[in-house]
Amino acid sequence: MTGSMADDVCRLTKTPAEEPLLSVENLRTQFFTPRGAVTAVDGVSFTLERGKTLGVVGESGSGKTVLSRSIMNLLPSRNVKRTGSVRFDDREILNLSDSEMRHVWGKEMAMVFQDPMTSLNPVMKVGKQIIESLRLHLDVSKKEARSTGVELLRSVNIPEPEKRFEEYPHQLSGGMRQRVMIAVALACGPRLLFADEPTTALDVTVQAQILNLLQDQQIERHMAMILVTHDLGVVAGRADEIAVMYGGRLVEKAPTATLFRDMKHPYTEALLQSIPRIENPSHTRLKVIGGRPPDLVNQPKGCAFAARCPRVQPRCLEERPELEPSLAAGHSFACHFPVESAGSLSESSN
Amino acid sequence: MAGSGSVHLRERDSVLRVEHLTVEFPVGTSGAKVHAVSDVSFDIMKGETLGVVGESGCGKSTTGKAIMRVPPPTKGSVLLEGQDLEGLSANELREVRGRLQMIFQDPISSLNPRRTIRDIVAEPLTVQWLEGFPRSPVSTAWRRLTSAMTAGARHPIAGRLARVGLLIFFIGFLLFVASTALADPDDFGRRDGGGGASLGEWIMTAGGVVLLPLIVVGAVGAVLWAVLVLLMPLASLPRTLKIRSQQKAFDAETETRVAAALEEVGIPADLSMPKMPHEFSGGQAQRISIARALILEPEVIICDEPVSALDVSVQAQVLNLLEDLKAKYGISLMFIAHDLAVVKNISDRVVVMYLGKTCEVAAPDALYAAPRHPYTQVLMSAIPVPDPLIDPRSARVISGELPSPITPPSGCRFRTRCPRATELCTRAEPVMTLAAGSPGESDAHYVACHHPLTEEDWS
Structure with missing residues (x-):
């Protein structure tokens, strides 16, 4: 608006x-x-x-x-x-x-x-x-x-x-x-x-x-x-x-509507899912991001989020992903194994 | 919202029962008061x-603190498992506080920055352990004397006596000086005030007589105090030696208990115990606060905005941790927060407060599905929704500022900001009643409003 x-x-x-x-x-x-x-x-x-x-x-x-x-x-x-x-x-x-x-x-x-x-x-x-x-x-x-x-x-x-x-x-x-x-x-x-x-x-x-x-x-x-x-x-x-x-880097960048419709980075998804939603019933277990933010003095060799990422693969520990544009206009993300679900919004409100 | 009344209290045995709690603070000397909490009642069941x-x-933190008696409430009663906390001695209260613990909002500043995590978490244990060694009669007497002297000095009679005595003395002194000054000097340049001066002397003596009890009591007290202070080191020696002899065993036991408590909240004990609070992030510091509250195995933990200062990701961790601990130990929690989404997630029953009064009491799901109080709806729509398709400008945002708690509005306290307020709300304070269409018993929904929301308002 x-x-x-x-x-x-x-x-x-x-x-x-x-x-x-x-x-x-x-x-x-x-x-x-x-x-x-x-x-x-x-x-x-x-x-x-x-x-x-x-x-x-x-x-x-x-x-x-x-x-x-x-x-x-x-x-x-x-x-x-x-x-x-x-x-x-x-x-x-x-x-x-x-x-x-x-x-x-x-x-x-x-x-x-x-x-x-x-x-x-x-x-x-x-x-x-x-x-x-x-x-x-x-x-x-x-x-x-x-x-x-x-x-x-x-x-x-x-x-x-x-x-x-x-x-x-x-x-x-x-x-x-x-x-x-x-x-x-x-x-x-x-x-x-x-x-x-x-x-x-x-x-x-x-x-x-x-x-x-x-x-x-x-x-x-x-x-x-x-x-x-x-x-x-x-x-x-x-x-x-x-x-x-x-960890000091941009991991995902997109127009707001695109980001919420189609978030690609597991960190963005985790941030969204850790918010308690009022429409969920009481005592809904919240999804948490385990671990701590990376040490900015000794940054890991691979992806900074790898240690806390639920989708981590061996490649993530070796090779740091760069911020690269996706198919959607203005949307870019830095992840080797992006979240593919198209409906991250509906999924998070379960 | 003025909601007073206590129909929402349940008949069953509650762990904590707060009845008609009122907390007022004086403002200046004019007799005006801040009505921080006015006639609030609620109860908490075991494991709830x-x-x-x-x-x-709105008085939510003041309520939490008044339950802990820091400071004690002006009126009303707090019952912990049926035991009234009113009128307990300092020692009895210290025992009770072991069963009633508190977690604060700012995790970093609620930990002493100059002590190690081991000492911070062990402190409640240490306090309770030392309580087990009786003090020497000298030190008990010294404590009593000191508190009696302080109380005496602050007593209104002592203050009035001193004021009157000094006033009389000063009048006499003025009379004496004035009549001496006005008298004619004699051959040697000396002046004699005559009758005026001797009257002044008499008045000064009278003032002295009024002041005498204060002077005598003060002097005797000071001498006693000095004697006791001199005797104290010697008299306390047996206790000190006894504590020293048991120190090692206590330290070893404390070490294991502190380690267990820290592991319980997800802090690696071996690494963390020698560290200082500043070496931890906000979320970890809040976990350490929780460990400190847990170590005495309390029945009730009062959590005063424990997640308001934390990031959403860390907030989720702390909320999950509190849920786990509650399930494991059957602890009852009083969870104070300003975000209804957070409160809904963790609570079994929710109390909505506004300007020192209760508005609505209900189970969280019922509250969300069918809010009855206009203020509850305002709180609900103010929560930011992580969905770009929902326009945040469409939310019912409350305008204006909270009215002054020194002169709260008449009738319903929410009426000044309420869209549904009528003349009735100015005149009469709504009382807590069972909401229309609510089932009775444990799921009952109570509201204090003359014009509660109905079905058409919820859509």
Whole structure:
């Protein structure tokens, strides 16, 4: 639904559709630790069109957060090495310095973090945190910034925005704080928004509100979004395309409908099956992925998922599968022995 | 939702029975209160899992903690196998807590970061073991004295006495100073306040008399305390020696029990016991928490959002583990969570809570098939469905924020956000009743709502 609406907006604004907003090629991020080099992101490539949503799904430790931080250059400066290419709006941004990135952060791309309590400044009024970037990037007076800030709070559905503007983060509930985080991120009208597990710390009811809000704002502002989550349920109805990460690599990437109709990678299938479904009777045994995510210092020679895969064959331990396109348009996966069932959805709801 | 009432309590013997539980916290000095939990009742049978579901701020965690008496409830009773936990001494309560254990939401921060896994899991055993050695009379006396002195200092009479005494003393002092200052100096420059000053002195003495009991009690207490502290090391020596002599045998037994508990939850014991909590992932840390709760072989485990901080894949592992342990040991669980899909998966009976009240009580399958309370339906439709064909925007998303628990809405507490609210809901608080068309007995479905959902709402 988002896709089609975003398409309409796309046509109206006559953006050159052939040139993607963000194109990441062979991005690799390594952290140098006493134990050795941790390859948290390993050769990730994807493109993102204007106004579209990419869902990045994976367990903790799969590198999904490091991926979004690598693109935004929000990693520590020491003992980190990034290689590859990140083109934003046809401009290489991987090698920009912090002072150059400052023109990109907030204005071109912004991020909504997972924990709204620790990512807002506890001793600064929320209003000030919102207008901080407005005053920095856009040449506006204090008064104008204030009225824009109040408008922003109103647009993220915060009741009594004038009153909330003068409050501190601890006076707000978790859902409200996350709304403020979104207002901060949206302040300068970024063209790309990273939402890094924006609802993991929240209740299901608030989660639905926040996800709807993000989607509304995205359509209104014709903004591209990268939605990072561990729950396939969160991205199912909201992302145009889904990329599944495991061990720092993309293991499957497809348009949302294709992925759910015809998932090929056993890991994607396992992620989907581990979600408890409300329509299943009580005490339905959940399917689990045994074992642990791979050690990113000593990556196995073969497929990273081989140790936990129910379909593992000798070849998987020897030869690492590459991300290769399948028959369906836009669908690619990295697996030697893909799941062949066409109805992975119906199977999982048994 | 205001649901009060206790018709949904069952007649059979329950392991845990909570009746009319109320927890209130004072706000400031104005006498206002946070009504965290208001008149909540439920019971748990042996080997049963009771799911408690609701948004944050609905009082579900406070309920769990009030059962453990941290802090004790304001009103209401908690019965563990018929034994009322109200009025138990600290020692008796420590024994009871062995049968009533708790698992917390954040697995990493609920384990002490500076202790090894062996020590963390063994701690409940150690506490119970040390309880078996009677303390020396000196140290018992010291404990009693310390708690009596603290209680005395906090007693309202002591506070009032001190305030009145100091006030009288200060008035006298002012009178004395003022009349002295106003008097004319004599030849040597000295001033004599005369009658005013001597009256001031009298008043100061009166203030002193009021304060005297406090001063005497405080001074005697301090002297006693110092004497006891000096005697304590010597008096405790026999106990210390006794503990030392049995330490080896206890340590060996603990080692095997800790190892068994860790293996039970799927943590390799040999490798893990010397490690620290930060070396484990969230899912493993939660398993260690479960091992710690299991080691005293409890009858009831209160799980306070045990999977909310975990990934879906790890969440499934922990849920399966809890199911296995329940089947193997016949433990009863109270499972608190905000996700109805998770609660439905693990529970035998579900309680839906909103703003400190119960809304609906039913078996999970009946609850899903035929929710009666509008809030239950809201909770249900908010769950993200992993199916791109279902538009998440079609779900009934609840708007607005939770009302303040300091001044909860009159009548039904859910009425401010309820699409079906009428004038009746403002006036009268709905009481828990048997839902229309529900079978009685064990599968009974109870709801506290003036306008419950009917068949046409479910389709």
